[in-house]
Amino acid sequence: MKTLGILLSTAGLAGAGAIALAQPAQAVELANCPGARTISSAQLFRDHKPPGWGDVRLVRDSCSQYWAEVTMDSRLPAHALTSAYLVQYGGSNNGRTLSCDSSGGTGAVVAGQRTCRTPKVRSLDTSTTFVAVAREFHDYGGGFQQISENRTSRTR
Template sequence: MKILGILLSTAGLAGVGVLALATPAQAVEAANCPGARTISSAQIFRDNKPPGWGDVKLVRDNCSQYWAEVTMDAKLPKYALTSAYLQQYGGSNSGRVLSCDSGGGTGAVTAGQRTCRTPKVKSLDTSTTFVAIAREFHNYGGGYQKISENRTARTR
């Protein structure tokens, strides 16, 4: 019986090793690029009036990857939609704007959710700057209409 227990625990440890090897590429990338930090943030106001309902952040990691994140204070109701946008200034992609719905993003914040992020953009060009923008939309039956927008400072 003792030998059976040892075999089962060894098999269990081997299974953990297999699980560790099967991590998604994004998790591996995150492990290789630690140090994600907010470099600029701004509060989100509904109808452009206080009180604030969330935050938009411009984030950078140690691999010079930039992205925008939006986090609402509470889960969105069924008629609301929020997204973060990353706008790039300078460099070969000047003027590019990516949203949470762009490939590599997590998808816009919809009913019952609180947060999303844009795809990550790598930039080693010191003349390139970025802005994170948050927009909130409401739909009461006539289609989504923007009710608020705020942005971070333009920075690198």
């Protein structure tokens, strides 16, 4: 009888493990979606004047995941910070804005770095559109102040 109890409890744990593995496998599948491509991009200008200092991109993969990326032309100097923002329009999350610092993002671009990415948002709703925004900040001693911003076109 004791053996039967151990066997049943082991089977129960194995079943729980199978259930627990189902969700991460789905997450891995989404994380490995091929076909990521830029669907809209814009250059970053300081004081809205050329030359450009980097690019912001709206990206989509084959699993209908969207995210924003910013890539600066060179590594940021000390006292500088840049971030990308993904703005969602339509659907139940209308107006939601995620940045590189949001959970699932890579963190804002800081001194010595060049790029960051927002969390990925899956959207199958064809009425939902997205915009990628990039903002650059400098701290001249009184806290970070925005010195540039640009955005991509609003698209799906």
